[in-house]
Amino acid sequence: MTSRPTDATPVEDVQPRFRPYTAKSVEPWEEFAHDRARCPVARNAELEAVQVSTYQGVKEVLAASQTWSSALGNIWPLKEPLPPEEQVLGWADPPRHTRQRKLLVKALSASRIQNMRPFSERFADDLIDELADRGSFEMYGDFAARMAAGHVCELLGVPEGERDEYARSAQRMEELVTETMDGRAEGGYGAELNEWLDYLSGMIRAKRAAGPGSDDLITQLSFAQVDGDYFEVGEIARVIQLVNVAGIGTTIGAIGNTACLLDRYPEQKARFLSDIEGLALSLASESLRFESPISGLWRTCAKPTRLGDLDVEPGEKAFAVISSGNHDPLVFDRPDEFIIERDWANLPTDLPFGQGIHFCVGMNLARLEIQVAAAKLYQRMPGLRVRPGFEPELVPGAVLRRFKTLEMVFDAPALPRRT
Ligand code: HEM
Numbered sequence: 001m002t003s004r005p006t007d008a009t010p011v012e013d014v015q016p017r018f019r020p021y022t023a024k025s026v027e028p029w030e031e032f033a034h035d036r037a038r039c040p041v042a043r044n045a046e047l048e049a050v051q052v053s054t055y056q057g058v059k060e061v062l063a064a065s066q067t068w069s070s071a072l073g074n075i076w077p078l079k080e081p082l083p084p085e086e087q088v089l090g091w092a093d094p095p096r097h098t099r100q101r102k103l104l105v106k107a108l109s110a111s112r113i114q115n116m117r118p119f120s121e122r123f124a125d126d127l128i129d130e131l132a133d134r135g136s137f138e139m140y141g142d143f144a145a146r147m148a149a150g151h152v153c154e155l156l157g158v159p160e161g162e163r164d165e166y167a168r169s170a171q172r173m174e175e176l177v178t179e180t181m182d183g184r185a186e187g188g189y190g191a192e193l194n195e196w197l198d199y200l201s202g203m204i205r206a207k208r209a210a211g212p213g214s215d216d217l218i219t220q221l222s223f224a225q226v227d228g229d230y231f232e233v234g235e236i237a238r239v240i241q242l243v244n245v246a247g248i249g250t251t252i253g254a255i256g257n258t259a260c261l262l263d264r265y266p267e268q269k270a271r272f273l274s275d276i277e278g279l280a281l282s283l284a285s286e287s288l289r290f291e292s293p294i295s296g297l298w299r300t301c302a303k304p305t306r307l308g309d310l311d312v313e314p315g316e317k318a319f320a321v322i323s324s325g326n327h328d329p330l331v332f333d334r335p336d337e338f339i340i341e342r343d344w345a346n347l348p349t350d351l352p353f354g355q356g357i358h359f360c361v362g363m364n365l366a367r368l369e370i371q372v373a374a375a376k377l378y379q380r381m382p383g384l385r386v387r388p389g390f391e392p393e394l395v396p397g398a399v400l401r402r403f404k405t406l407e408m409v410f411d412a413p414a415l416p417r418r419t
Contacts, residue, residue, distance in 0.1 A: 014038045014039040014042065015039070015042070015044075015045070016031075016034075016035045016039050016042050016044045016051050016053070017030075017031040017034045017035055018031050018032065018035055018044065018047075018051060018053070018321060018324070019031075019046050020046070020047070020295070020296075020397060020398035021046055021047075021396070021397070021398065022046060024394050024396065024397075026394060028323070029327055029335075029336040032053060032321070032323065032324035032327050033327070033329075033336075035051065035053040035321075035324060036053045036054050036324060036328060039051075039053075040052070040053050040054045040057055040308060041053075041057060041307050041308025041309065041310055042308075042310075043310070044319070047077075047317070047319050047398065048077070048317065049077065049298070049316070049317035049318055049319045050307055050310060050312060050316065050317070050318045050319070051318075051319050051321060052307070052308075052318060052319070052320045052321065053321050053324040053325070054324070054325060054328055054330070055325040055326070055328035055330065055331045055351065056325075056328075056330075057308070057320070057325070058320040058321060058322055058324070058325035058351065058355070059325070059351065059355045061299060061307070061318050061320045062297065062299070062320055062354055062355035062356050062358070063355050063356035064305075064356070065093065065094070065356055065357045065358070066302065066303070067301065067302055067303055067305045068299035068300065068301065068302065068318060069081075069093050069299065069300045069301075069302040070090060070091060070092060070093055070097070070299065070300075070358060071087050071091065071092060071093045071300075072298075072300040073091060073298055073300075074090050074091065074297045074298055074299065074358070075090075075177070075297070075298065075399050076298065077298050077317050077319075078300075084096075085234060085235070085238065086238065088100055088235070088238045088239050088241075088242045089101060089104075089239060089242045089246070089358070090242060090246060090358050091242065093302075094357065097357065097358070098357075099226050100235075100239055101357070101361065103220065103221055103224050103231075103239070104217075104239075104243070104361045105361055106220075107155070107217045107220055108155070108361045108362055108364060108365060109364070110364045113364040113365045113368055114364075114368075116151070116154065116155075116365070116368065117368060117372070119151075119154055120151065120368055120369060120372045121372055121376065123147065123150050123151070123154075124147060124372050124373055124376040124377075125376060125380075125417040127142075127143055127146055127147060127150075128143075128376060128377065128380050128381070128414055128417070129414075129417065131143065131414065132380075132412065132413050132414040133412050133413050133414075134412060135409060135410060135411070135412035136387065136407065136408065136409045136410070137407075137408055138405055138406065138407055138408070139255070139256050139259060139405075139406035139407075139408050140252050140256055140403075140405060140406060141405075143255070143373070143377070144251070144252040144255040144256055144373065145167070145171050145248065145252050146167060147251070147255065147369060147373055148247065148248045148251040148252050148255075148369065149166070149167030149170050149171055149244075149248055150163065150167065151247075151251075151365060151369055152170065152243065152244060152247050152248060153166055153167065155216070155217050155243075155365070156216060156217045156218050156240060156243070157207070157214060157216020157217060157218050157219060158203070158218075159203075162203075169196055169199070170244040170248055171248060172192070173192070173193065173196055173241065173244060173245065174244060174245050174248045174249045175249075176190075176192060176193070177245050177249075193241075196241065197234070197237045197238065197241065200236075200237040200240050200241065201233045201234065201237045203218060204218060204221070204222050204233050204236050204237060204240075205233060207219045207222045208222045208223070217240075217243075218236075218240065221236045221239060221240070222236060243362070246360070246362060247362050247365070247366070249293075249400065249402075250293045250294060250362075250366065251293075251366050251369050251370070252293075252402065253293030253294075253400060253401065253402030254284075254287060254288060254291075254293045254366065254369075254370050255369070255370060255373045255374070256402055256403055256406045257287055257290075257291040257293060257401070257402060258283065258284070258287040258370060258373075258374050259374075259377070259384070259386070259406065259408065260291075260386060260392060260403070260406065261287055261290060261291060261338050262283075262378075263385055263386045264338070265338045268338055268339070268340050271340060271341070272340060272374075272378065273378060273382055276374075276375050276378055276379050277375060279340055279341065280371040280372075280374055280375040281344075281367070281371050282340055282341055282342065282344060283340045283371075283374055284367055284370040284371045284374065285342070285344050285349045285367075286338060286339060286340045286342060287370065288349070288352040288367075288370070289326045289332065289349070289351075289352065290326070290327075290338050291323075291401055292322050292323050292326050292351070292352040292401060293352070293400060293401055293402050294322055294352065294354075294399060294400065294401075295321065295322060295323040295398065295399060295400060295401040296319050296320055296321040296322050296323065296324075296398055296399060297319070297320050297322065297354065297399070298317060298318070298319055298399075299317070299318045299319075299320065300315065300316070300317055300318075301313060301314050301315060301316045301317075301318065302314055319398060322351055322352060322354075323401060325351050326351050326352065331347070331348065332347065350363075353366075379415065379418075380414040380415045380416075380417065381410035381411075381414050381415070382415075383410050383411040384408060384409075384410045385408065385409060385410070386406065386407065386408060386409075387407040387408060387409045388409075390406075390407045392404070392405070392406055393405075
């Protein structure tokens with residue numbers, strides 16, 4: 001490893017160039033390179049937060065959960081802690097976070113998710129069958145969102161007849177969260193959320209009434225006990241809501257970003273098309289590194305600390321720029337090039353999923369979905385490409401890196417499914 005370049009200018013005097021609100025860029029790599037090299041830890045006036053940009057720095061902030069609280073939001077820079085009932089998982093600190101997380105880890109373990117592969121492949125094929133004769137589709141609404149929501153439904157055990165409606169509502173709730181994400185949200189997102197929580201609560205009561213026999217996630221949450229007590233229905237509903245928010249928008253982003261990257265790097269696409277099965281996992285890893293759908297996460301200082309050369313006081317915000325960490329040349333060679341065949345056995349693949357106690361419990365599922373989506377789409381639609389002339393527009397804000405819509409075309413009809 002080489003060390004960071006040094007510069008005569010004191011770190012505090014160098015302003016970060018990352019400006020996600022006023023100048024969000026499809027290619028922010030030079031800005032990130034500047035910030036990592038010249039001001040790896042610095043106050044960013046636009047973010048009103050301490051910005052942390054290196055791979056190591058991002059990991060350290062996310063790992064230091066006692067210093068850096070999540071109870072004032074990880075995707076919103078809130079001024080006050082969320083009301084206690086809204087503090088779930090990624091929006092909670094220990095001990096509340098710890099007992100909720102325990103419930104999810106088993107349900108989303110690597111072996112259980114591997115068992116979902118046949119479902120995943122069948123589901124992707126079903127979605128492609130519906131598009132097969134069209135020659136064009138919108139990546140998020142017509143494919144990626146349905147793929148992501150369908151997997152969440154399967155995991156949760158949403159009754160078959162309710163899945164389409166569930167997927168629409170879950171996606172709507174995810175969009176609402178996204179809209180308020182960087183808008184200095186006051187917390188909560190209104191009447192629609194309450195209606196949705198009522199619906200989820202009804203489903204939980206029905207699962208409780210049906211008994212503990214099923215191994216779907218809602219049944220498991222419904223019958224889990226801590227110190228002899230069941231979880232309250234309201235708390236389970238909020239855990240499920242967070243699983244929706246965490247599991248849908250991110251995966252949509254990853255599937256769409258992968259398609260866009262293959263378009264922007266035709267030689268990599270040609271390589272992928274030459275060995276789709278063999279390269280699908282490696283493609284997913286590189287896509288997540290190059291265009292992490294979660295570009296960065298908020299934290300709030302809980303006790304006085306020193307970060308880089310800065311003294312930080314309780315209440316101050318930090319923004320850990322995951323996308324920048326993933327382009328750190330101290331960790332990845334040629335970091336600003338999209339190279340689907342990297343030596344993943346010797347490279348980290350975890351940063352897109354966070355670090356420490358909040359590390360993504362859905363990572364295995366996400367990686368399965370991205371691989372299956374890419375493999376099925378390009379096997380059956382080898383000419384799949386972004387519609388010529390269409391200029392994708394990034395969603396606003398600091399947290400997400402994905403597009404608002406993504407118009408795709410292919411040479412209809414799609415090839416038939418293999419199984
Ligand atoms: C490409 C897709 C995904 C990405 C990039 C992603 C990324 C992340 C990141 C960065 C975190 C850490 C948040 C923090 O530290 O504040 C996280 C947490 C979480 N993710 Fe994911 N995620 C993805 C898919 C999923 C899926 C499919 C699920 C479940 C169905 C899921 C469920 C969760 C949950 C429940 C948490 C909170 C964990 C905790 O606080 O203990 N994620 N995710």
